[in-house]
Amino acid sequence: MNAIEITGLCKQFKGKKLTRVDALKNLDLQIEAGEVFGFLGPNGAGKSTTIKLVMGLLKPTSGKASIMGMDSTLTDSRRQVGFLPENPAFYDYLSAEEYVAFVGSQFRMDAALLKRRSDEVLKGRCGATAKAWYSGWAWPRRLFTIRKYISWMSR
Numbered sequence: 001m002n003a004i005e006i007t008g009l010c011k012q013f014k015g016k017k018l019t020r021v022d023a024l025k026n027l028d029l030q031i032e033a034g035e036v037f038g039f040l041g042p043n044g045a046g047k048s049t050t051i052k053l054v055m056g057l058l059k060p061t062s063g064k065a066s067i068m069g070m071d072s073t074l075t076d077s078r079r080q081v082g083f084l085p086e087n088p089a090f091y092d093y094l095s096a097e098e099y100v101a102f103v104g105s106q107f108r109m110d111a112a113l114l115k116r117r118s119d120e121v122l123k124g125r126c127g128a129t130a131k132a133w134y135s136g137w138a139w140p141r142r143l144f145t146i147r148k149y150i151s152w153m154s155r
Helices: 047-054 096-106 111-125 139-153
Strands: 002-014 020-032 062-067
Touching (some): 002 047, 047 062
8 A cells, every 4th residue: 555645636726817827737646655755846846735735735626645545635544644834824822732732633633642742742841831832932942842742743
């Protein structure tokens, strides 16, 4: 079974003056389980678009993708996938614990597992309580903590 399988994946966006822009055109790709794979290419080649399509953040114009044999449009297909977008959105009105709970709920993580890992990372592994984490630390430190958490959650 392939870890990721993409067949005929296409994405078109509306450009200026209602022109159509092909961001991705008929991509076929198979990545085997355990294989290390990276996207390389110039700006506009479709690297980020492909990942967003596989992760269900964008809807394809045509084609399909699967993760471990499951349709990638299904939430369950992404349970074992760690993903940090190039421009993550952090909400100032949420505490660290609230943000992690929100993200975990979007991926339908088991509530007990989410609570345990959240406590371990935000209160233990990173050496800080969530309250201190959100009450004055510099933003780069917060981002580092979240990246560390996301990396650890995907194990």
